Amino acid sequence: MKCLKVKSFRTLGLPGILATICLYSQVGFSVELEEIIVTAEKREQNTQDVPIAVTTISGDKIGASGIMSLGDVALLTPNLTFTEFNIGEPQLFLRGVGSTADSAGADPTVSLFIDEVYIGRSGSGSADLFDLDRIEVLRGPQGTLYGRNVTGGAISMYTKKPVDEFEGKASLTLGDYGLSVIRGYMSGPVSDSVNGKFTFSKRSVSGYAKSNGSGQELDDVDNFSARGQLMFNPTDATEVLLSADYSKDKPNGACRDLTKLDRDTDKGTPEQHAYLKQMVIDSGTDDPRVCGQTVMHHSNKTIFGASMRVEHDFESLQLTSITSYREADYAWNHELGGMDSPPALLGVLDNEGEASDQFSQEFRLSKTTDDMHWVLGAYGIRENVDRFANVPIKFSSGLLLDRSWTQVAENESSALFGQLTKAITDDVNVTIGGRQTWDDKGMDQQYKSSPTTLEYDLKGLNDSWSAFTGRATLDYKIDEDKMLYATWSEGYKSGMFLSQSTDAGGAGGTLEPELATNVEIGARTEWFDNRFRLNVTYFDMEVVDLQLFRLVDHALVSENASIESSGTEVEFAVAVSDNFSVTGTHSTLDAKFVGGTFDGNTVPRSPDSKYTLQAEYVSTLNNDAELRLSAGASYSDNYYTEATNLDVAWHDSYTKIDASAKYTDPTGAYTLEIWGKNLSDELITKHAIVSSYGGSVELYAPPRTFGVTVSAAF
Numbered sequence: 001m002k003c004l005k006v007k008s009f010r011t012l013g014l015p016g017i018l019a020t021i022c023l024y025s026q027v028g029f030s031v032e033l034e035e036i037i038v039t040a041e042k043r044e045q046n047t048q049d050v051p052i053a054v055t056t057i058s059g060d061k062i063g064a065s066g067i068m069s070l071g072d073v074a075l076l077t078p079n080l081t082f083t084e085f086n087i088g089e090p091q092l093f094l095r096g097v098g099s100t101a102d103s104a105g106a107d108p109t110v111s112l113f114i115d116e117v118y119i120g121r122s123g124s125g126s127a128d129l130f131d132l133d134r135i136e137v138l139r140g141p142q143g144t145l146y147g148r149n150v151t152g153g154a155i156s157m158y159t160k161k162p163v164d165e166f167e168g169k170a171s172l173t174l175g176d177y178g179l180s181v182i183r184g185y186m187s188g189p190v191s192d193s194v195n196g197k198f199t200f201s202k203r204s205v206s207g208y209a210k211s212n213g214s215g216q217e218l219d220d221v222d223n224f225s226a227r228g229q230l231m232f233n234p235t236d237a238t239e240v241l242l243s244a245d246y247s248k249d250k251p252n253g254a255c256r257d258l259t260k261l262d263r264d265t266d267k268g269t270p271e272q273h274a275y276l277k278q279m280v281i282d283s284g285t286d287d288p289r290v291c292g293q294t295v296m297h298h299s300n301k302t303i304f305g306a307s308m309r310v311e312h313d314f315e316s317l318q319l320t321s322i323t324s325y326r327e328a329d330y331a332w333n334h335e336l337g338g339m340d341s342p343p344a345l346l347g348v349l350d351n352e353g354e355a356s357d358q359f360s361q362e363f364r365l366s367k368t369t370d371d372m373h374w375v376l377g378a379y380g381i382r383e384n385v386d387r388f389a390n391v392p393i394k395f396s397s398g399l400l401l402d403r404s405w406t407q408v409a410e411n412e413s414s415a416l417f418g419q420l421t422k423a424i425t426d427d428v429n430v431t432i433g434g435r436q437t438w439d440d441k442g443m444d445q446q447y448k449s450s451p452t453t454l455e456y457d458l459k460g461l462n463d464s465w466s467a468f469t470g471r472a473t474l475d476y477k478i479d480e481d482k483m484l485y486a487t488w489s490e491g492y493k494s495g496m497f498l499s500q501s502t503d504a505g506g507a508g509g510t511l512e513p514e515l516a517t518n519v520e521i522g523a524r525t526e527w528f529d530n531r532f533r534l535n536v537t538y539f540d541m542e543v544v545d546l547q548l549f550r551l552v553d554h555a556l557v558s559e560n561a562s563i564e565s566s567g568t569e570v571e572f573a574v575a576v577s578d579n580f581s582v583t584g585t586h587s588t589l590d591a592k593f594v595g596g597t598f599d600g601n602t603v604p605r606s607p608d609s610k611y612t613l614q615a616e617y618v619s620t621l622n623n624d625a626e627l628r629l630s631a632g633a634s635y636s637d638n639y640y641t642e643a644t645n646l647d648v649a650w651h652d653s654y655t656k657i658d659a660s661a662k663y664t665d666p667t668g669a670y671t672l673e674i675w676g677k678n679l680s681d682e683l684i685t686k687h688a689i690v691s692s693y694g695g696s697v698e699l700y701a702p703p704r705t706f707g708v709t710v711s712a713a714f
Contacts, residue, residue: 096591141491143469175707178206258338
C-alpha cells in the first residue's frame with residue numbers, strides 16, 4: 001500500500017484538517033478516477049489535456065450534489081460567485097470580473113451558453129438544471145473560440161442527446177417548506193434514422209419567508225421546464241440535432257431584510273439609524289425571514305428557445321453549423337426595502353420587466369491530424385430588447401416621486417475567428433488564435449417623472465465598436481499524466497447605453513467597452529495510476545473600463561472602472577479506494593480597483609478565498625443493492641457587495657454543509673435518497689444593496705432543508 005501524506009491542508013484553505021490519503025496498489029486492485037471528456041476548445045478532449053482553467057461538473061455529479069441552480073454551480077467552482085436580486089437579473093462574477101448593468105444595450109461579462117448557444121440576456125438561461133450531460137466553467141477571458149467575447153469567463157451547459165435504445169426515468173422529491181419536484185424523461189428511436197427525447201421538470205416551494213404586512217409567502221419557487229430533441233442522420237457523414245426548450249417561472253419574489261443598521265455608512269444620520277433599528281424591532285421584521293411590506297409581490301418569466309445543429313464530416317474536414325432563436329419575457333413588482341413607508345423613512349417599489357428575442361448563427365470548419373488541430377469560424381447575432389422600469393419612491397413625509405424609463409434596443413454583433421494548435425515536438429504544443437468582432441447598437445430612450453417635469457425622449461441613438469482579441473498558449477507534456485501550460489489571452493465586451501438615467505445627456509451617452517488581458521500558468525496532473533488528480537492555476541488579469549452599475553443615494557449610476565485581479569485555483573480528486581473518493585477545490589483572489597473613484601478598493605463579490613470539500617462512500621450490500629453516502633462543505637470568505645467598500649457592504653463569510661444517503665435496489669432501476677442541505681442553517685446572503693438611509697437590504701439563500709427523492713428507471 002502506498003500513502004500520500006498531507007501534513008496539513010492549511011495551504012488549501014482548510015485550517016485544522018489533517019489527512020493521510022492512502023492509495024492502494026496491491027495486486028488485483030484497479031481503482032482509478034473517471035476520465036472527463038470536455039469540448040472547451042470545440043473538440044472532444046480529456047479535460048487533463050486542455051491547457052486552460054476549466055471546471056467540469058458531470059451529469060452524475062449534478063444529480064448527486066443536488067445542483068439545481070447557477071448558485072449551486074458557483075459553490076463548486078473556484079473564484080465564481082453568484083448573486084440574484086430578482087428573477088431577471090442574476091449576476092455572475094469570475095475572478096472578480098462581473099456586471100450588474102441592466103440596460104437593454106448591455107451584455108453579460110460572464111456569459112452563459114446552452115449547447116454552444118450564447119444567451120444574450122443574463123436572465124434568459126434555463127431555470128432548472130436537469131438532465132444535463134455536463135457543465136463546463138471556463139475561467140478568464142475567452143476571446144477566440146466562443147460565440148461572443150466574454151471578459152470574465154463562460155459557463156457552458158450541455159444537454160444529453162437522444163439515444164438509439166429506449167430508456168426513461170421518473171422521480172419525485174418531497175421536502176419541508178412545501179418542496180415538490182416531479183421530473184422525468186424518455187429517450188429512444190422514433191424511426192430507423194431518427195432518435196428523440198423529451199424531458200420535463202415541475203418544481204415548487206411554498207416559501208422560506210413571509211411578509212407580515214400582506215401575509216404573502218416569499219422566497220418561493222414555481223417552475224415548469226420542458227425540452228424536446230430530435231436527432232437525424234440523413235447520411236452516414238451528417239448528423240442533425242433539433243432542440244426546443246420552454247421554461248415558466250411564477251414565484252412571488254424574495255423577502256428583503258433591512259439589517260446592519262449599526263454599521264458605519266455614509267448614508268443617513270445616527271438618529272435615523274436608531275429610529276430605523278427600533279422600527280425593525282417594533283414591526284417584527286428583525287427576523288431575517290420576515291418582511292413588513294403590504295404590497296403583493298409577483299414575478300413572471302417565460303423562456304423559449306429552438307436550435308438546429310448540423311455536423312458534417314468531409315473526411316478531412318468537419319463542418320459545424322449552429323442556428324438558434326431564443327426569446328424571453330419577464331417582469332416583477334417588489335418593494336425593495338424591508339418594510340413600508342411609514343414607518344420606514346422611504347419605500348421604493350421596483351416594477352420592471354423586459355421582452356427580448358435573439359437570432360444567432362455560427363459556422364465552424366475544423367481539421368484534426370496527429371500533430372495539428374485548427375478551427376475557423378464566423379458568428380453573427382441580432383438581439384431585440386424592449387425594457388421598462390417604473391420605480392416610485394414614497395417618502396415618510398408623504399411625497400411620492402414616480403419615475404419611469406423605457407428602452408427599445410437593437411443589438412447586432414458579428415465576428416470572424418480562428419485558432420491553431422500545432423505540435424512543435426512530441427511533448428510541446430503551441431496554440432495561437434484570434435477573433436475580430438464588430439458590434440453595433442441602436443437605442444430609443446424615454447424618461448418621465450412626476451411631480452417634477454423632468455423627462456426626455458431620445459430616438460435613434462446609435463454607436464458601434466470593434467476589437468481584435470488574441471490568445472497564445474504553450475503546453476508541455478511531462479509525461480502522459482502531467483502537463484504544464486502558460487497562456488496569454490484577451491477578452492472584449494462592447495460598449496453599452498446607460499439605463500435609468502435621469503439626465504438626458506447621460507442617457508444619450510455610452511460606457512466604453514471592457515478590455516481584459518490575462519496571463520496564466522497552470523499544471524494539470526494525475527498521479528499513482530490516475531488515482532490522484534491535482535490541477536493548479538495561477539492567473540494575473542487586468543480589465544480596463546469594467547462596466548459598473550450602482551445605487552448612489554436614490555439614483556442609479558453607470559460608470560467605467562479598471563481593475564487588477566490575481567490569484568490561485570486548485571482542484572483535486574482522490575480515489576482513496578474502489579468505494580471511497582474525495583474531491584475538493586480551493587481558490588484565492590486579490591482583486592483591486594486601479595485609479596478612478598475607487599482606487600485601491602477591493603472589487604465587489606471577490607472573496608479572498610473559497611473552498612469546497614466533498615466525500616463519497618459507496619457500499620454494495622449483501623443483496624447486491626447499493627448504498628451511497630455523500631457529504632460536502634462549501635466555504636466562502638468575506639467580501640464587499642459594492643465598490644465603495646463601506647462597512648455596511650461587508651458580507652460575512654459562510655460555510656454551507658450538505659449530505660445525502662442514497663439506496664439503489666439490486667436491479668439498479670429504483671432509488672431512494674434522503675438528503676439535507678445547509679445543515680448548519682447558515683444565514684447566507686445571496687444579494688445585498690446599501691440602503692439610502694443606512695443599513696443593508698439583503699436577500700437570503702434557503703435555510704436548512706430536508707427531503708426525500710424516489711426515482712424509477714425503465
